[in-house]
Each structure stands twice: as C-alpha cells, then as structure tokens.
Amino acid sequence: MGLTFQSTQNNALTDLFKVEKHDNQYIIALAGNPNTGKSTVFNALTGLRQHTGNWPGKTVVNARGKFTHNHQENILVDLPGTYSLFAASVEETVARDFICFGNADAVIVVADATCLERNLNLVYQVMELTDNVVLCINLIDEAKKKNIIIDADGIEKTLGIPVVLCAARKGIGIKELKDTICKVANDQLKPQPKTVIYSDYIEQKVTAIEAIIKTNITEISNTEIGNTEKNSIDVNSRWLALRILDGDKKLVDSFIDYIDKDSIEAIQSIINHNSIEKCKIRDDISAQIYKQAEAIRDKFIKEDKIKINKDRVIDNYITSNIFGIPLMLLMLGGILWITITGANVPSTILADFLFGIEEILTAWFINMNAPDWLHGVLILGLYRTLAWVISVMLPPMAIFFPLFTILEDIGYLPRVAFNLDHLFKKACAHGKQCLTMCMGFGCNAAGIISCRIIDSPRERLIAILTNNFVPCNGRFPTLIAIATIFLVAKSSNGINILPTIAVTALIVLGIGITLLVSYGLSKTILKGIPSTFTLELPPYRVPQIGRVIYTSIIDRTMFVLWRAIIIAAPAGAVTWVLANIYIGDLSIIGHIVSFLDPFAKLIGLDGYILMAFILGLPANEIVLPVLLMAYLSTGSMIEYDSLESLKTILIDNGWTYLTALNMMLFSLLHWPCGTTLFTIKKETGSWKWTAVSAILPTTIGIIVCFITTIIFRALGLG
Amino acid sequence: MSKLAHVSVGNYVTVEHLSSTGMLRERMLALGLTKGAKIEVIRKGPSGDPTIYNIRGAMIALREEEASLIAVNVIGGCTEYGVNIPIHPEQCLNRPV
Numbered sequence: 001m002g003l004t005f006q007s008t009q010n011n012a013l014t015d016l017f018k019v020e021k022h023d024n025q026y027i028i029a030l031a032g033n034p035n036t037g038k039s040t041v042f043n044a045l046t047g048l049r050q051h052t053g054n055w056p057g058k059t060v061v062n063a064r065g066k067f068t069h070n071h072q073e074n075i076l077v078d079l080p081g082t083y084s085l086f087a088a089s090v091e092e093t094v095a096r097d098f099i100c101f102g103n104a105d106a107v108i109v110v111a112d113a114t115c116l117e118r119n120l121n122l123v124y125q126v127m128e129l130t131d132n133v134v135l136c137i138n139l140i141d142e143a144k145k146k147n148i149i150i151d152a153d154g155i156e157k158t159l160g161i162p163v164v165l166c167a168a169r170k171g172i173g174i175k176e177l178k179d180t181i182c183k184v185a186n187d188q189l190k191p192q193p194k195t196v197i198y199s200d201y202i203e204q205k206v207t208a209i210e211a212i213i214k215t216n217i218t219e220i221s222n223t224e225i226g227n228t229e230k231n232s233i234d235v236n237s238r239w240l241a242l243r244i245l246d247g248d249k250k251l252v253d254s255f256i257d258y259i260d261k262d263s264i265e266a267i268q269s270i271i272n273h274n275s276i277e278k279c280k281i282r283d284d285i286s287a288q289i290y291k292q293a294e295a296i297r298d299k300f301i302k303e304d305k306i307k308i309n310k311d312r313v314i315d316n317y318i319t320s321n322i323f324g325i326p327l328m329l330l331m332l333g334g335i336l337w338i339t340i341t342g343a344n345v346p347s348t349i350l351a352d353f354l355f356g357i358e359e360i361l362t363a364w365f366i367n368m369n370a371p372d373w374l375h376g377v378l379i380l381g382l383y384r385t386l387a388w389v390i391s392v393m394l395p396p397m398a399i400f401f402p403l404f405t406i407l408e409d410i411g412y413l414p415r416v417a418f419n420l421d422h423l424f425k426k427a428c429a430h431g432k433q434c435l436t437m438c439m440g441f442g443c444n445a446a447g448i449i450s451c452r453i454i455d456s457p458r459e460r461l462i463a464i465l466t467n468n469f470v471p472c473n474g475r476f477p478t479l480i481a482i483a484t485i486f487l488v489a490k491s492s493n494g495i496n497i498l499p500t501i502a503v504t505a506l507i508v509l510g511i512g513i514t515l516l517v518s519y520g521l522s523k524t525i526l527k528g529i530p531s532t533f534t535l536e537l538p539p540y541r542v543p544q545i546g547r548v549i550y551t552s553i554i555d556r557t558m559f560v561l562w563r564a565i566i567i568a569a570p571a572g573a574v575t576w577v578l579a580n581i582y583i584g585d586l587s588i589i590g591h592i593v594s595f596l597d598p599f600a601k602l603i604g605l606d607g608y609i610l611m612a613f614i615l616g617l618p619a620n621e622i623v624l625p626v627l628l629m630a631y632l633s634t635g636s637m638i639e640y641d642s643l644e645s646l647k648t649i650l651i652d653n654g655w656t657y658l659t660a661l662n663m664m665l666f667s668l669l670h671w672p673c674g675t676t677l678f679t680i681k682k683e684t685g686s687w688k689w690t691a692v693s694a695i696l697p698t699t700i701g702i703i704v705c706f707i708t709t710i711i712f713r714a715l716g717l718g
Numbered sequence: 719m720s721k722l723a724h725v726s727v728g729n730y731v732t733v734e735h736l737s738s739t740g741m742l743r744e745r746m747l748a749l750g751l752t753k754g755a756k757i758e759v760i761r762k763g764p765s766g767d768p769t770i771y772n773i774r775g776a777m778i779a780l781r782e783e784e785a786s787l788i789a790v791n792v793i794g795g796c797t798e799y800g801v802n803i804p805i806h807p808e809q810c811l812n813r814p815v
Contacts, residue, residue: 084748089741118750118774279743283736287752290774311777312760321764418779422765425781431768455741532742532784534749537770537777 025073026185027103031095031126032110033119034081035538037138039063040168041110042078045178069178072186077104083118085125086248086282089455099129105185106132108177113143113150113165114539116301120293121286123159127193128239132184133161134191136177141167142541147304154300161191169544195238196289202245202281208270209241212263245271246282311540315415324419331412332507335403337500340480343395350395354387376580377573381629385572388625389564392646396477397560397621402552404441409543413438417535420511424530427515428522430459431533437463437514440470444672445679447472452683456531462518464680465693468672469514471507474620478667479503481624485647486660502664510668513700560621568622571615575626579633589630603702604662604709606654613666618674623667658712662705669701720792722757722771723785729759731790738787750774751788 032038042048046065063078079098080091099107109126111119116137126133137150156163162180166173183189197203214237243251244267273281317323358379365375407413417434424433432454440447447467454460471479483499522528578588586594593607600610608630616623628646631653650659671694672680681690719734733755736746750773751757758772768779 082748083745086744086748089745115775118776121748121750282744283747283752286747287754290750290752290755293750293774315761315770319761319763319770321762321766324764418768418770419764421763421768421779421781425767431779431781530781530783532738532745533768533779533781534745534784535768535779537779539777 022073025075026105026182027075027077028181028185029098029102029104029107030076030078030110031099031107031122032079032081033083033112033115033122035536036081036110036112036115036119037168038078038081038110041108041136041138041166041174041177042076044168044171044174046076067178069182072182074182074185077102082122084122085129090452096129099126104130104132106134106181108134108136108181110136110138113137113139114146114148116150117290117293117297120296121289123161124196124289124292127159127161128195128242129236131191131193133193134177134181134184135159135161135163136166136173137163138166138168140165140172141170142539146309149302151300151302155296158194158296158300160194162189196285196292198288199284202242202284205245205270206238206241209244209267210237212266212270213237213240213244242285246285247278314540315537318412318415319418328416328419329504329508331407333497333500333504335400335407336480336503337497338403339396339400339476340484340499340503342399343477343480346395346398347391351387351391354391358383358387373580376576380633381573381576382569383572384632385575385622385625385629386564386569388628389560389568389621392481392624393474393477393621394557394560396480397473398553398557400476401442401473401555402549405548405552406543406545408438409541409548411538411540414535414537418537421533421535423515424518425533427518428528428530429462429515429518430454430456430530431535433459433463433466433518436467437470437511440467440472442473444468444470444472444676448676448679448683456528458526458528459531461684461689462521462526464683465521465689465696466514466517468676468693468697469510469517469669471510471668472620472673474673475667476503477621478624479506479664481646482660482664485644485650486657506664506668513669517696517700563619563621567618568625571618571622571626572629575615575629576633579630589633593630602709603666603705604658604712605666605705606659608653609659609663609666613670616673617671620667620673656717658709658717661712662708665704665708666701669697669704671695671698719789721786722759722780722788722790723769723782725759725790725792727759727761727769729792730794731757731759731792733757734789734791736788738784742784742787746784746788749776749778756793757790 030038030042042063042065046067048063048065065076065078067074067076077098079095082089082092082095085092085096085099098104107126107130109119109123111123123133123135135155137152137155140150143150150165152163152165162184164173164177164180166177168174180189184191198206240251318327320327361379361383362375365379413435416438417431420434421431424431433451435453436447436450438447439450444467447470448464451460451463451467454463480499480503483502487498487502488496575589578592579590581588583591589611592611595607596610597607600607608627612623612627612630615626628649631649671677677690677694680693681687684690722731725731733751733753735753736743736751738746755774760770760772760777762769763779768781769785770777770779771785772778
C-alpha cells in the first residue's frame with residue numbers, strides 16, 4: 001500500500017543522479033537503515049507527504065524535495081534504506097554511488113534511537129566516504145517510552161560529527177536539524193569524523209595502497225561509475241584503498257582502466273591475498289566497526305534493562321503458533337467488515353446526490369432541445385458511468401485504504417510475513433514476497449514495484465507474476481458489492497457477516513493460488529531453491545491515525561476521481577455509443593455479446609460480463625459500472641437508489657448465485673489492469689513475462705470458473 | 719560450538735564464525751553478526767521456522783537455512799522459564815545453562 005498515486009509516477013532508482021541544481025542550491029542526501037523513519041524525516045524537512053510505513057524496504061522509489069532554511073535553498077534526496085554501503089544489493093549500490101558521486105554537499109544519516117548500535121555501522125561507513133555528515137537520531141520519543149537515555153553530546157564528541165536528537169513525527173528537533181545541515185552544507189561547520197582505525201595489518205596495507213592511488217590517480221571522473229554528470233570528484237582515497245583491499249569487484253573494475261599497469265601490479269603485490277584472507281579482512285573491518293558501535297552503546301546509551309519489552313508480549317499473541325494465523329484472518333475480516341458496513345451510507349448519499357444531478361442535467365438538455373444522441377453520450381454514457389464509479393466504487397476504497405495503512409503503520413505487515421513464511425518457503429518463494437503481496441491489496445502496480453525489495457531475480461519474477469492474485473483496491477468494491485447483494489439474508493436487519501466471510505474466503509483463495517502458482521513456477525519455468533531470507537521485525541509503533549486517514553482518503557479520492565475522469569468517463573461514453581449503433585438488427589454491443597456469450601456461458605458468466613472485463617482493461621474499477629451501463633443501455637432504465645436496485649438489474653439479466661460466484665472469482669483471477677501490465681513490462685523489461693503475467697491468471701480463472709460451473713450444474717443449482 | 723539454528727529459544731549465544739558466502743555473508747555482517755556478537759534466540763514462527771533473533775538490538779527473522787550457517791557458542795539461557803517469557807540477559811546469565 002505504501003506506494004500511492006504520486007510515488008508510482010516517480011521513476012526508478014537509476015534516475016537518482018539527475019539532480020538539477022542551481023548555483024545557490026545545495027544537495028543533501030538522506031541515508032539510513034531501513035525503517036528508521038527516514039521518510040518521516042524527509043516529510044518533516046520538506047513539508048511533502050511521501051507515504052510512510054512501518055516495514056523495512058518501503059521506500060523503493062526515490063523521492064526528492066526542496067526546503068529553504070535561512071534563505072538557503074536545499075534539494076533533499078531520499079536514498080533507499082540500507083544496512084551498509086558494501087554494495088551487496090541494488091539499494092546499497094545506489095546509496096553508496098550517490099554519496100560518492102552524486103555531488104551531495106552533505107549527508108544526513110537517520111538512525112533509530114531504539115536500535116542505535118546497529119545503525120552506527122552505517123554511520124561509520126558514511127563517515128569514511130565524506131566528512132560532511134550529520135547524524136540524526138530519530139524516534140527519540142519512542143526511545144523515551146522505552147526508557148532509553150541517549151547522551152547526544154557524548155556521541156557527538158566520539159564521532160566528531162554533529163548529532164541531532166529528533167522525533168520527526170512530532171516535529172521535534174527538525175529546526176535544529178535544518179540549522180545544522182545547512183551549516184554543514186555551506187561549510188560554516190566542518191565536521192571532523194573520527195573514523196574507525198582497523199587492525200595494524202589492514203592499516204599498513206591501506207596506507208601503502210593509498211599512497212599509490214594518490215600519486216597515480218589524481219581524480220576519478222564519475223562517468224566511469226555510471227554517472228553522466230560532467231564534473232569529476234576526488235573520491236576519498238582511504239576509502240578507495242579499503243575497498244580495493246577488501247575486494248569490491250564492481251568498484252575496482254570500474255576504474256582499473258585508469259591506472260597504469262605498474263600501479264596495478266604494485267597494488268596487487270600489496271594486497272597479495274587469497275580469497276580466505278580477503279574474507280577475513282572484510283570480517284575484521286565489519287567487526288571493528290561494530291566494536292566501536294558497541295563502545296558507544298555501552299558508554300552513552302542507558303537502557304532500562306529490567307523493563308519488560310512490551311513488543312515481545314504483543315508478539316506472544318501476534319506471532320503465536322496458535323493464535324497467529326487465526327488473528328490474521330480475524331484482522332482481515334474485521335477490516336473488510338468495517339469497509340462493507342461503513343461504505344453503505346456514503347455510497348447511498350453519493351448516489352442520491354449524483355443521480356439527482358443527472359436528472360437536472362437531463363432536464364436541462366431537454367430544455368435546450370439537445371439531440372438525443374448528445375444526451376445519450378454525455379449523460380447516459382459518460383456522466384452515468386462516472387456517477388457509478390464514484391458512488392459504488394469510491395466509498396469502499398476510501399475506507400479500506402486507510403485501515404490497511406494503519407496496519408502498515410503499526411508494524412503488522414512484517415509479522416504477517418513472519419507468520420506465513422513457512423508457506424512461502426514451501427512454495428520455494430522469497431519470504432518478502434508476502435510483503436509485496438500485501439502491497440498488492442492497495443494496488444497491484446505498486447505491489448509489483450515493491451518487488452524490488454527481493455534481491456534474487458528468480459524470486460522477484462515469481463513475486464511479480466503472482467502479485468495479481470490478490471485483489472487490489474480497484475477490485476475490492478466489485479467483490480464487496482456482489483457479495484453484499486447476493487449474500488444478504490432476506491429478513492435480517494441486523495449485522496450480516498456473510499459478505500465479509502465470502503470476501504475473506506476469496507482473499508484466502510487468492511493467497512492459496514499465489515502459493516500454488518509460485519510453487520508451480522519454481523518447479524517448472526523458474527526452477528530454483530529459495531534464496532536467503534533476513535527480515536527485520538520493526539518495533540510496534542503507535543499509528544498516526546488522523547494523518548493516515550486524512551492523507552489516504554485525500555490520496556485515494558484524488559486517485560479514483562482522476563481515473564474516473566480519464567478512464568471511466570470515456571469508457572462509459574464508448575459503451576453507450578456501442579450500445580446504440582445498430583448493425584443489422586443488433587447493436588454493436590449486441591454483436592460483441594452474442595459473440596462472447598457461448599464461451600462466457602461455458603464458464604458460468606455471460607457475454608456482457610466478459611465484455612465488461614475486456615473493456616475494464618484500463619482500470620478494474622470500471623468493470624462493474626461498464627457492466628451496469630451495458631445492461632441498462634439495452635434494457636429498461638432503473639433508478640439507482642440502493643444496492644437493492646443493483647440486485648434487480650442483475651437478476652433481471654439472468655444472474656444466479658453461480659453468476660455472482662464466478663463474477664467474483666473471475667474478478668480475482670483474470671488479466672492485470674493496463675497500468676499493472678505496463679509496470680510489469682517496465683520492471684521485467686520483457687514482453688514475454690508480461691504476456692505470461694496476463695495469460696497465467698486468465699487461464700486459471702477460466703479453469704476455476706469452468707469447474708464451479710460444472711459442479712453447480714451437476715448439482716442442479718446453476 | 720553449535721549452529722545457531724540448533725539453539726533453542728531463550729538462549730544467549732555469541733557468534734563464532736559464518737560459513738555463508740557472497741551477498742548473504744555481506745548482509746549478515748551488515749546486520750552485525752560479527753565475531754563475538756551476542757545474540758538472543760527470541761521465538762520461533764508458527765511452524766518452527768523462521769526464528770526471531772535479537773541481533774544488536776534489532777529483531778531479525780532468519781530461516782533455518784541461514785541460521786545453520788552461523789556457528790555460535792551458547793553463553794547462557796533462560797529455558798527454565800518456558801518459551802515466551804521476556805527476560806533480560808543480565809538476569810539470566812548467572813543461571814546455569
């Protein structure tokens with residue numbers, strides 16, 4: 001869910017370097033471990049509203065913002081969260097290269113106050129690269145709650161760089177952070193980082209290599225490291241020597257052409273180690289950095305050691321082997337129940353309002369003596385579809401999205417991934433696929449972008465191909481509307497949980513199919529064993545409920561309204577035209593429907609439904625509105641006043657329980673929407689995999705619907 | 719010395735060495751699994767895998783395959799308290815393993 005309308009418009013990590021800057025502007029990079037509240041600090045500094053969430057790896061697209069402080073203009077670049085700069089993963093390479101070659105005037109390293117020891121590893125690594133570092137110890141409010149006391153002055157003296165304590169969510173320390181970073185960027189303040197001194201045997205080699213680098217490579221143009229910016233920067237030679245020594249192959253290869261042969265040989269004779277020794281050097285470097293971090297922790301951080309860790313008590317239930325999975329289902333059901341129940345009222349109000357306007361507009365058209373076809377295209381086609389989308393589809397979206405975001409904020413999603421990991425492991429899939437799957441509930445396109453958190457190409461591809469098996473926010477309302485219409489007990493006025501159970505069951509089915517297909521792919525075209533899995537479970541955090549609701553409703557509303565205008569409205573107009581142009585004695589829709597009908601009937605649907613799904617390719621939220629349009633344009637007009645009237649329309653058009661069931665199943669299991677397909681093409685770079693991602697779910701959908709149809713008919717229910 | 723994967727919940731260990739290679743080794747080092755680092759085995763997942771460890775103050779889940787690559791020395795445990803009782807090492811280390 002983390003990626004929203006705005007962030008999916010951003011480009012990939014590779015665009016990170018293209019920072020347009022004027023002479024009087026400063027570039028500031030924001031680095032930090034995953035899940036330290038970097039995005040919150042970014043928002044607090046820039047006043048932007050980048051989506052935040054409590055799970056590591058959330059920021060997979062880079063964000064950039066500006067802030068002016070004391071008349072100084074700054075461009076802030078949010079780097080992907082990394083544990084280190086040793087360039088093991090794409091994110092780490094990007095973060096490192098930006099700090100090295102991105103022309104940043106200063107770097108803010110955001111650290112989690114509740115986990116400072118681990119975070120200091122990155123701080124030390126950044127300090128080796130550049131002097132202009134400011135340490136922002138964030139989440140100081142959380143630390144206070146946990147009785148963790150941090151001596152910022154002591155840390156500042158030990159590290160030799162400015163340290164700012166901060167609680168970005170509450171705006172605490174932000175002004176000080178701005179003051180400090182501006183001074184560091186414009187050289188008013190010169191930090192003197194005290195970097196780690198390694199063991200003698202490493203230091204001797206480093207000194208020797210550094211000497212060769214200094215005499216032979218005067219400057220390393222950043223074009224060699226894949227950056228197209230014009231000017232060259234002198235990279236910290238000590239850092240370079242260290243990386244040559246511990247064998248950062250990618251980095252060494254990229255500048256080896258620029259050193260003469262003798263120097264290479266000289267360097268190689270200094271290094272003169274086999275792979276075991278190389279490994280030892282890397283181990284020792286890491287161990288010595290962490291030793292420093294431990295020393296800082298012991299000296300300047302006081303923890304209340306007896307205080308019982310509340311998180312662990314919560315985890316006793318959330319990740320319990322008895323309650324874990326049932327609680328998860330209950331939570332999902334709860335969210336859906338609130339969505340279904342809560343959507344009714346605003347849906348009716350919106351419908352009354354919008355269809356009221358339709359009457360006024362119609363009256364106006366009649367007064368104007370406007371031709372029938374114009375009224376048809378604009379009002380019965382375009383406007384009416386728009387009204388359907390807004391009144392039927394928007395309310396459930398606007399309720400579901402913030403609820404899910406709150407779960408994300410609390411830190412629940414990584415626990416879900418933890419609870420379900422054994423299943424994903426059996427399916428030979430990556431443990432983080434569970435996280436990307438959860439993202440799919442918000443938007444499949446966003447879910448597919450989030451698959452970047454999976455390092456292994458094979459498992460990333462599996463995650464991309466199966467993301468569509470969870471219903472996105474655009475398909476939920478269809479499922480909810482149909483479940484509500486067909487599963488309401490006739491007499492009851494009280495609480496009805498049947499629709500909730502049905503939709504929950506459908507989601508569980510989607511997850512089951514995700515696992516089965518992942519397994520199938522792993523055993524056939526994407527053979528392999530699951531790769532490594534390290535998942536950090538973040539501390540629980542109190543969600544910023546008000547802010548989440550506000551921003552996600554605004555974001556969702558804008559998103560749906562925008563799509564309603566650019567996709568749903570034209571689709572409605574086209575549908576109306578197709579329904580009213582006659583070829584022979586049948587309208588065009590009639591022809592299409594009668595062409596699709598035999599096949600559609602075979603899988604328990606009808607030609608209209610199949611056509612609506614095809615027309616719904618640009619956006620899933622228009623499937624149901626287009627379907628209604630198509631039914632209405634050929635039959636009698638019915639005033640929309642409640643979901644009950646929807647039911648009448650559907651039953652008049654021959655719907656049975658089988659049709660409803662298969663409509664829901666096919667909604668879950670069919671080709672991804674246009675945006676998602678486009679994203680898959682972009683992420684995989686392959687038309688072949690894009691085609692697979694469309695054919696796979698559609699085939700499964702057809703098979704499943706075919707089977708249910710046979711069963712229903714065999715039992716005499718269809 | 720034993721493998722981290724075989725250490726039961728409630729125990730404290732120190733890292734002896736890693737037998738992982740490549741990217742996984744880098745990731746483990748980055749998380750702070752350096753020689754001598756103290757780790758607490760916190761809990762196991764619903765089917766006994768993965769397991770959550772307290773590594774340098776962070777809760778990290780590792781699958782059995784990864785935890786098998788980490789050789790450790792057990793330095794103390796609280797297993798007599800049962801599986802899920804949160805307790806701090808300092809209270810625990812004086813007790814017999």
